[in-house]
Amino acid sequence: GAGVSQSPSNKVTEKGKDVELRCDPISGHTALYWYRQSLGQGLEFLIYFQGNSAPDKSGLPSDRFSAERTGGSVSTLTIQRTQQEDSAVYLCASSFREGANTEAFFGQGTRLTVV
Amino acid sequence: GEDVEQSLFLSVREGDSSVINCTYTDSSSTYLYWYKQEPGAGLQLLTYIFSNMDMKQDQRLTVLLNKKDKHLSLRIADTQTGDSAIYFCAATNAGKSTFGDGTTLTVKP
Numbered sequence: 001g002a003g004v005s006q007s008p009s010n011k012v013t014e015k016g017k018d019v020e021l022r023c024d025p026i027s028g029h030t031a032l033y034w035y036r037q038s039l040g041q042g043l044e045f046l047i048y049f050q051g052n053s054a055p056d057k058s059g060l061p062s063d064r065f066s067a068e069r070t071g072g073s074v075s076t077l078t079i080q081r082t083q084q085e086d087s088a089v090y091l092c093a094s095s096f097r098e099g100a101n102t103e104a105f106f107g108q109g110t111r112l113t114v115v
Numbered sequence: 116g117e118d119v120e121q122s123l124f125l126s127v128r129e130g131d132s133s134v135i136n137c138t139y140t141d142s143s144s145t146y147l148y149w150y151k152q153e154p155g156a157g158l159q160l161l162t163y164i165f166s167n168m169d170m171k172q173d174q175r176l177t178v179l180l181n182k183k184d185k186h187l188s189l190r191i192a193d194t195q196t197g198d199s200a201i202y203f204c205a206a207t208n209a210g211k212s213t214f215g216d217g218t219t220l221t222v223k224p
Contacts, residue, residue, distance in 0.1 A: 042216030104150075
């Protein structure tokens with residue numbers, strides 16, 4: 001498709017289990033972001049990938065969180081040993097790095113519920 | 116790094132103008148964006164302004180940029196109930212966007 005695609009759209013998991021969230025960015029976009037949005041809250045920056053540069057992981061809340069971006073395209077956000085406070089909507093966005101407009105295009109998010 | 120701040124809530128009456136304010140810290144920011152998130156939906160670009168401009172108008176939306184003070188505002192004229200949403204400002208430098216926490220706009224009939 002033409003937009004940013006995230007899967008699954010919903011995920012319910014038991015506390016302590018690991019989860020993987022996937023993001024397919026728009027083709028050709030070199031920048032990819034992961035954000036977390038808790039109910040009624042703002043965006044919490046998690047991680048930023050830009051081309052082949054080392055990712056900016058400064059927003060990852062703990063070492064249970066990690067993300068990879070393979071081949072400069074698809075990204076996976078992994079949360080190990082999930083906790084209830086991890087419940088949120090996880091949003092992925094991608095953009096061009098250069099050019100006249102570096103607008104971020106967002107996916108619809110993955111709603112994670114840890115029970 | 117960049118820090119972007121917004122007030123969290125704004126409430127207006129239908130037909131009034133709404134002004135949502137945003138400040139940022141990195142004077143090298145090249146593009147400044149406003150995104151809108153409607154209830155239960157994703158974020159979508161509303162408008163943007165390039166850093167060498169001080170005003171941009173697009174129908175009911177007016178964006179004002181004060182580069183000296185690193186202050187950005189979004190004015191919505193004749194605010195409608197359908198404008199109720201969370202509005203995020205974002206500052207971009209070298210291709211990386213930093214978002215504010217969002218301003219929840221409530222429009223009362």
